[in-house]
Amino acid sequence: MLSKVAERVYWLARYIERIENTARLAKVHSQLMLDLPKSVKLSWYDLVQITGNEDYYAENYDxxxxxxxMNMLLKDRNNSSSLMSSLWWARENIRTTRDILPREAWIHINELYIMVKNHQEDFGVRAKRNALLSTIIRSCQAFTGMLEGTMSxxxxxxxxxxxxLIERADMTTRLIDEGGLFVAQEQFENEEESPxxxxxxANLLRSVSAYFMYRQQYQTEISGQEVLHFLTQDKDFARSVSYCLGEMSFIMxxxxxPExxxxxxxxxxxxxxxxxxxxxxxxxxxQHLDWIQRELSQINGLLYDNWFNPKQVA
Known part of the structure; x- marks a missing residue:
């Protein structure tokens, strides 16, 4: 397998996972803004911080x-981490690797790209936006299941x-970090646990489709400490950091x-x-979650050094 082909396939999967995670994030945050009273200091800008786009936002939005x-997160093609940008790159990567992937996979992503492009104005209207995001999430899940069931x-x-897996682990740590920062702010201002x-x-768990599995394991009231443990250390839940790392090690x-x-x-x-x-x-x-994100970035660099852009030995 050529290294450039392996790289495109790797990024195809990262972009599809990023599209799904971004759609989940935007949808659940919209619901959270409705559920919490205005006295709680939660803003749309939190989405910018979760995705690490503060510098880009400061340069392009007033x-x-x-x-x-929402425009920055979902529509902005100049933002490399926006949903539309990720979808465009996913389409390009699968277009150039069609000879090693099922034909249905290319058709699926191409149709998804065309559909979202034709309806991207819906991102500006909350009700339509949530409906479109739900469709995108289901489409990404269908794509992942299609490859699981039809590929060698x-x-x-x-x-x-x-x-x-590496994209999923990274987003999970970012969501936990944002939740922790919100709790820290509330505790600083109120000097007690916020009601x-x-x-x-609960909304954070829903953003990674973890709510149902969490409730099966923990029968008491939702606790931030238990959410932290579940999303980072649970070795059986498919979106926890530990599970993702264990699966990566097994695949390698x-x-x-792979050493x-x-x-x-x-x-x-x-x-x-x-x-x-x-x-x-x-x-x-x-600081610990920041460290995990840096380590994931380092592992991505090792993948490049070993498989995608190996150094030539004289």
Whole structure:
């Protein structure tokens, strides 16, 4: 398998996962803005911070309105992490790798791109936006299921899975961090636990489709500390950080020269086990989640060094 082809397949999966996560994030945040009273300091700009787009937003937008924040997150093609930009790149990557993927996969993504492009003005109207986001989420899930059930689980499929898992783990840490920062702000201002924390964590769980599985495991009132443990350390839930890292390590065993990435993954998994000592809203947790994101970025770099852009040995 050519390294450039492997790279395109890897990024195809990352973009599809990013599209789904972005759609979930926007939809659930809209619901959260309705559920929480105006006295709670939650803003549309939080979406900009979760996705790490503060600098881009400051350069291109003049106010922190719902319209601007949603435009940046969903429509703005010049923003490399927007939903439309990710969808365009996903389409390009699958278009150039059609010879190694099922034909149905190309048709599915091409039709999704055309549909969203034709209806992107719906992003500006809340009711229409939520309906369109729900359609996008279902389409991404259908695509993932299609590949799972119709592809040989060979090298092509393994690079697809690696891209999906690393993107999923990164977004999970960002959502937890944003929830923790909100709790820290509430505690600083009120000097006590906010009665709205449970609403916040319930919506955060829904943003990663974790609410039902969480409620099966924890029968008590939703707790930020338990949400933290579930989304980072649970080894059975498909969207937890630990599960994603474990699956990446397993997949890499079947690829050539996996040792550098596996060593980095092992170190990261050990570090995550220390999260049980970290408190929601603490600066230590914020720093810890930042560290995980940097480590995931480093693992992405190792993937490039080893498989996508290997150094030539004289």
């Amino acid at each position: 106010s922190r309105s719902e319209q601007n924040c 689980h060979n090298e092509t499929y393994r690079f697809l899975k690696l891209g999906m 709205f924390d449970a609403i916040l964590w 065993r079947k690829l050539p020269n 550098p990435m596996q060593n980095a993954l092992e170190l990261l998994q050990k570090k995550i086990s220390a999260e049980q000592k970290l408190n929601i809203g603490s600066n230590e947790l914020h």
